[in-house]
Amino acid sequence: MDLALNEAWKSQILTYPNPAVGCAVIKAESELLCVEAHKKVGGPHAEVLALQSAYFKLTDDKTILSLTSSHEIHNYLLKNHNGCFTDCTLFVTLEPCAHEGKTPSCANLISKLGVKRVVIASADESQKAKGGREIVANTGTKVEFSSLEKKGDGLLSPFLKWSEERFVFFKWAQRLDGTVDGGVISSKESRELVHKMRDVCDLIVVGGETVRADRPTLDARLCDGKAPDVLIVSRTKEFDKNIPLFNVQNRKVMIEENFDRLKDYNCILIEGGSNMFELSKNHVDYHLCFVSPKSGGKIRFNKNDDHFDILHVEKISDDILMWMKLKG
Amino acid sequence: MDLALNEAWKSQILTYPNPAVGCAVIKAESELLCVEAHKKVGGPHAEVLALQSAYFKLTDDKTILSLTSSHEIHNYLLKNHNGCFTDCTLFVTLEPCAHEGKTPSCANLISKLGVKRVVIASADESQKAKGGREIVANTGTKVEFSSLEKKGDGLLSPFLKWSEERFVFFKWAQRLDGTVDGGVISSKESRELVHKMRDVCDLIVVGGETVRADRPTLDARLCDGKAPDVLIVSRTKEFDKNIPLFNVQNRKVMIEENFDRLKDYNCILIEGGSNMFELSKNHVDYHLCFVSPKSGGKIRFNKNDDHFDILHVEKISDDILMWMKLKG
Numbered sequence: 001m002d003l004a005l006n007e008a009w010k011s012q013i014l015t016y017p018n019p020a021v022g023c024a025v026i027k028a029e030s031e032l033l034c035v036e037a038h039k040k041v042g043g044p045h046a047e048v049l050a051l052q053s054a055y056f057k058l059t060d061d062k063t064i065l066s067l068t069s070s071h072e073i074h075n076y077l078l079k080n081h082n083g084c085f086t087d088c089t090l091f092v093t094l095e096p097c098a099h100e101g102k103t104p105s106c107a108n109l110i111s112k113l114g115v116k117r118v119v120i121a122s123a124d125e126s127q128k129a130k131g132g133r134e135i136v137a138n139t140g141t142k143v144e145f146s147s148l149e150k151k152g153d154g155l156l157s158p159f160l161k162w163s164e165e166r167f168v169f170f171k172w173a174q175r176l177d178g179t180v181d182g183g184v185i186s187s188k189e190s191r192e193l194v195h196k197m198r199d200v201c202d203l204i205v206v207g208g209e210t211v212r213a214d215r216p217t218l219d220a221r222l223c224d225g226k227a228p229d230v231l232i233v234s235r236t237k238e239f240d241k242n243i244p245l246f247n248v249q250n251r252k253v254m255i256e257e258n259f260d261r262l263k264d265y266n267c268i269l270i271e272g273g274s275n276m277f278e279l280s281k282n283h284v285d286y287h288l289c290f291v292s293p294k295s296g297g298k299i300r301f302n303k304n305d306d307h308f309d310i311l312h313v314e315k316i317s318d319d320i321l322m323w324m325k326l327k328g
Numbered sequence: 329m330d331l332a333l334n335e336a337w338k339s340q341i342l343t344y345p346n347p348a349v350g351c352a353v354i355k356a357e358s359e360l361l362c363v364e365a366h367k368k369v370g371g372p373h374a375e376v377l378a379l380q381s382a383y384f385k386l387t388d389d390k391t392i393l394s395l396t397s398s399h400e401i402h403n404y405l406l407k408n409h410n411g412c413f414t415d416c417t418l419f420v421t422l423e424p425c426a427h428e429g430k431t432p433s434c435a436n437l438i439s440k441l442g443v444k445r446v447v448i449a450s451a452d453e454s455q456k457a458k459g460g461r462e463i464v465a466n467t468g469t470k471v472e473f474s475s476l477e478k479k480g481d482g483l484l485s486p487f488l489k490w491s492e493e494r495f496v497f498f499k500w501a502q503r504l505d506g507t508v509d510g511g512v513i514s515s516k517e518s519r520e521l522v523h524k525m526r527d528v529c530d531l532i533v534v535g536g537e538t539v540r541a542d543r544p545t546l547d548a549r550l551c552d553g554k555a556p557d558v559l560i561v562s563r564t565k566e567f568d569k570n571i572p573l574f575n576v577q578n579r580k581v582m583i584e585e586n587f588d589r590l591k592d593y594n595c596i597l598i599e600g601g602s603n604m605f606e607l608s609k610n611h612v613d614y615h616l617c618f619v620s621p622k623s624g625g626k627i628r629f630n631k632n633d634d635h636f637d638i639l640h641v642e643k644i645s646d647d648i649l650m651w652m653k654l655k656g
Contacts, residue, residue: 178506
C-alpha cells in the first residue's frame with residue numbers, strides 16, 4: 001500500500017479534477033506484480049492500469065499493452081482474463097469507483113474478474129462514485145481496509161477539497177540553507193513539474209511585490225500547457241502592463257486587495273515569498289516545497305516559527321520536493 | 329534494483345565494517361517477492377535474507393523463518409530448495425561475496441540453488457571477496473550488470489573508503505529554514521539513528537566551541553551502544569572536565585589542533601556547526617543532513633556557496649534525512 005501511495009503522490013494535482021490514486025497488484029499474498037497510478041483526467045484509472053500490467057505479467061499476452069483507452073482495456077480484460085486474477089489482491093489507495101463516468105466503473109470490472117481480495121486505504125464517500133466496495137464484495141471478492149488510512153486520506157484530501165469547495169496549495173522553492181534570493185533555484189525537472197501543475201490549475205495567486213520584482217509570465221510553457229487565470233494580491237493597483245503575465249492569451253488577470261476571489265475557483269496554486277506565505281496561511285490547505293541541495297543565498301524564506309507535517313517526500317532530479325501541512 | 333538500493337541505504341554505516349548491501353528477488357522476470365538488506369556485521373548478508381524470505385513465499389514452508397544464523401539458512405536452503413528458484417532473478421547492489429568469512433559465501437549458495445539470473449549494481453573488486461560472479465556463472469546462472477551502477481557505487485563508496493583507508497562523514501541537523509540554534513531540532517527517531525551510527529563508528533570529531541557551548545556526552549545511550557573515542561579539534565586545550573563526554577568509560581578523548589589523528593581511525597563521524605563544516609570539508613567524504621520541517625531559528629547552518637549531490641533521501645519519523653556529496 002505504501003508503494004501505491006507513493007506512486008499516486010507523483011501525480012498529485014496533475015489528475016485534477018480527478019483524485020490522485022495508486023494501485024498495486026499482489027499475487028499469492030506476497031508477490032508484487034505492479035504499481036500504477038492514475039495520471040490524468042480522461043485516462044485510465046489506477047486500477048485499470050494496474051490490472052492491465054498485471055494481466056500481461058500473468059499471461060504474457062502482449063496485445064493488452066497496445067490498448068490505451070479505459071474502455072478497450074476493460075473489454076479486453078473481461079473477455080480474456082480466464083480466471084488469471086483469482087489469486088490476486090489489489091491494494092488501492094481509494095475505494096474503486098462505482099459509477100460510469102468518462103471511463104467505466106472500476107468496481108464493476110474488479111467484481112467480474114474474480115479478484116481474490118481488495119484492500120482500500122480511503123473509503124469513497126462521494127455521492128457520485130461511492131458504493132464500489134459493495135459491488136466488489138457482492139461477487140465474492142474480499143474487501144478490507146488498510147491500516148494506512150491516514151496516509152490515504154492525506155493523499156485524497158486535495159480531491160475532497162476541490163470537489164466540495166476549493167483546494168489551495170502554496171508552492172515555493174528554496175535552497176537547503178533556507179534562502180530564496182539570487183536567481184534560479186530549482187532544477188529543470190522541478191520547474192517542469194510546476195508548469196504541469198499550472199496547466200491543470202484554475203488560478204495562480206501571486207503578490208504584487210513578486211510581480212514587480214520578478215516580472216513573471218506564470219504560464220505553462222515548459223509543458224506546452226494552458227496558462228491559468230492570475231490573481232495579484234496587492235494594495236496598489238498600478239502595474240507595468242509590459243510584465244509578461246499580462247500578455248498571455250486566454251487568461252484573466254485580476255488585481256485585488258484580498259483573497260475573496262478564491263471562492264470562484266477550485267484548484268488554486270499560490271506562488272510567492274515570505275510575505276505571501278504569511279498572508280495566505282489561513283487560505284492554504286497544503287504547502288509544496290522544492291529544496292535544492294545548495295547554500296549561498298542571503299534572504300531566508302521564512303523567519304517565523306512554523307511547524308509542518310511532511311505528507312510525502314521524493315527526489316526529483318537534483319532536488320527534493322515535500323508535500324506538507326502546517327500544524328495547527 | 330532501485331528498491332534494493334533504497335533498502336540498503338537505510339543501513340548505511342550501521343553495517344560497518346561490512347558494506348551496506350540490498351537484494352531483491354524477482355520471480356518470472358516481473359513479480360517482486362521481497363527486498364532485504366544486510367543489517368549488521370555478523371548477521372546474514374542481504375542475499376541470504378532475501379533468499380530466505382523468497383523461499384518462504386515460494387514454498388510456504390515456515391520452518392525457514394525461525395532460522396537466524398547464516399549457516400542455518402544456507403544449509404536449510406541447500407537441502408530443501410528443490411529447484412524453487414529456477415525462475416528467479418536476484419537484483420543485488422553488490423556482487424555476491426566469493427569468500428567464507430563470518431558467514432559462508434553467498435556466491436556459492438546462489439550457484440547451488442539454480443537461480444536463473446543475478447543482476448549486479450557494483451562489482452566487488454576487493455581481494456578478499458571478489459570472484460563471486462564467476463562462481464555464480466559457472467553453474468549456468470546468468471550474470472548481468474545493472475544500469476544503476478553509479479547509484480550502486482554511491483552506496484558502496486563508504487565501504488571502499490573505510491576498507492582502504494578511512495571513511496569520514498559529517499552530520500548535522502537543521503530546520504527547513506536552514507537554522508540550527510535554539511534547542512533540540514530532530515525527532516527521537518533521527519537522534520536514535522545517530523546513536524546507532526555512533527555505536528559502530530571508531531571516532532567522533534567535534535569542535536572545541538561546540539563542546540564548551542553544548543556540553544555534550546557524545547555516546548550511544550539511546551541504543552545502549554558503545555561510546556566511540558572523541559577528537560576535539562581546538563586551539564585552546566583547556567576544558568571543564570565535568571563536561572559529560574570526558575566522563576564516559578572505555579573511551580579516549582583527544583584534544584588537538586588539526587585533523588591528523590583521523591589517520592588512526594577507519595569510520596569517522598564529524599558532528600558540528602558551520603565552523604566545523606568549513607574546517608573539515610577537505611576531510612569529509614559524505615554529508616548527512618537531517619531536516620526537521622520547522623522554521624523559527626535565528627542562526628543559519630551555512631552561509632557559504634556550496635552545492636551538493638543528493639545520493640539518497642528518506643523520511644524518518646517527522647524528519648527527512650539526506651545523504652549528500654559536496655560537488656567539486
